[in-house]
Amino acid sequence: xxxxxxxxxxxxxxxxxxxxxxxxxxxxxxxxxxxxxxxxxxxxxxxxxxxxxxxxxxxxxxxxxxxxxxxxxxxxxxxxxxxxxxxxxxxxxxxxxxxxxxxxxxxxxxxxxxxxxxxxxxxxxxxxxxxxxxxxxxxxxxxxxxxxxxxxxxxxxxxxxxxxxxxxxxxxxxxxxxxxxxxxxxxxxxxxxxxxxxxxxxxxxxxxxxxxxxxxxxxxxxxxxxxxxxxxxxxxxxxxxxxxxxxxxxxxxxxxxxxxxxxxxxxxxxxxxxxxxxxxxxxxxxxxxxxxxxxxxxxxxxxxxxxxxxxxxxxxxxxxxxxxxxxxxxxxxxxxxxxxxxxxxxxxxxxxxxxxxxxxxxxxxxxxxxxxxxxxxxxxxxxxxxxxxxxxxx
Ligand code: PMP
Numbered sequence: 001x002x003x004x005x006x007x008x009x010x011x012x013x014x015x016x017x018x019x020x021x022x023x024x025x026x027x028x029x030x031x032x033x034x035x036x037x038x039x040x041x042x043x044x045x046x047x048x049x050x051x052x053x054x055x056x057x058x059x060x061x062x063x064x065x066x067x068x069x070x071x072x073x074x075x076x077x078x079x080x081x082x083x084x085x086x087x088x089x090x091x092x093x094x095x096x097x098x099x100x101x102x103x104x105x106x107x108x109x110x111x112x113x114x115x116x117x118x119x120x121x122x123x124x125x126x127x128x129x130x131x132x133x134x135x136x137x138x139x140x141x142x143x144x145x146x147x148x149x150x151x152x153x154x155x156x157x158x159x160x161x162x163x164x165x166x167x168x169x170x171x172x173x174x175x176x177x178x179x180x181x182x183x184x185x186x187x188x189x190x191x192x193x194x195x196x197x198x199x200x201x202x203x204x205x206x207x208x209x210x211x212x213x214x215x216x217x218x219x220x221x222x223x224x225x226x227x228x229x230x231x232x233x234x235x236x237x238x239x240x241x242x243x244x245x246x247x248x249x250x251x252x253x254x255x256x257x258x259x260x261x262x263x264x265x266x267x268x269x270x271x272x273x274x275x276x277x278x279x280x281x282x283x284x285x286x287x288x289x290x291x292x293x294x295x296x297x298x299x300x301x302x303x304x305x306x307x308x309x310x311x312x313x314x315x316x317x318x319x320x321x322x323x324x325x326x327x328x329x330x331x332x333x334x335x336x337x338x339x340x341x342x343x344x345x346x347x348x349x350x351x352x353x354x355x356x357x358x359x360x361x362x363x364x365x366x367x368x369x370x371x372x373x374x375x376x377x378x379x380x381x382x383x384x385x386x387x388x389x390x391x392x393x394x
Pocket of ligand 1: 098100175180208209210241242248252253
């Protein structure tokens, strides 16, 4: 049977990580993989997570199953963090998922159950897992323009023009904040326009929020999500705790849906629970429990927020340092976008040849589309990257 299987394409980021590991140069710089790293190049366990784990060890009395949709306290706490005042419990259905990826996968399955003929619209570019999951589940997809390679900002006119082609019942995938891979984001006015357009079209916003707290702040980063939640009757939100709680391997995510009314929300909930049952029965609990403990305890929450803010400000200062270095080296403002982008990533707009040159000549590893992970830098490596960017003729 297995001899009928086809080989799968190599994951480009995994291949890049492998090349990085095999590079003998000790001044090599890894700007590839999408995990946060501090100035020492370490992805730390956050203080509040460690503290919660200690308490949990003492108080956890069973590891029996939770509910099929996970622990309601977790869904409540995390949906509160994401939706805040826009949380409408009467329309909300939720199911815990193994990571943001699990939530995205489950959301696509839900679309498939509800409307198998729907088209799922993706930004060009987007996180490569989006199209690969949609393709795997046999759904149709289309692209809308998003990134303007000349300005390295959002091509908003192009985006709106393309989204005018959306049909009722289609789903439109939007990055809640900190767009991956570009770092270019919608402003609040633009979110309003997108919300009005999708509402008028009868399309369903499908928001992937994986970096809340990494951009402009915990509240600021979900302003668009909350606006959509209040403006559009049916919404899907896939949230991940991997980055903002630093619990990547604990697989902690949540799928939330807003239905048009309370009756429909009840049926949607049954379908979310059914999908969990088919895919894995009970979702993982350890990460979800830590998140719940942190969000429900004022002291732990304050410490988590303080550490997250240090992470956010650290990345912003690296962005500013890099933009300043490039300004003084090029005597121009053409790299000013690096300080404007938000989150862990920026798309530099370099050609594959320039990306390759930076790897060969400087040992700088970024993804082939010139996405660089700002958190892979530190004060000392920023000038090296700036030199490489200029030398490669970007
Ligand atoms: N969405 C985006 C845009 C991401 O970048 C990521 C992480 N790379 C995720 C979702 C989900 O991450 P995880 O499954 O690790 O929670």
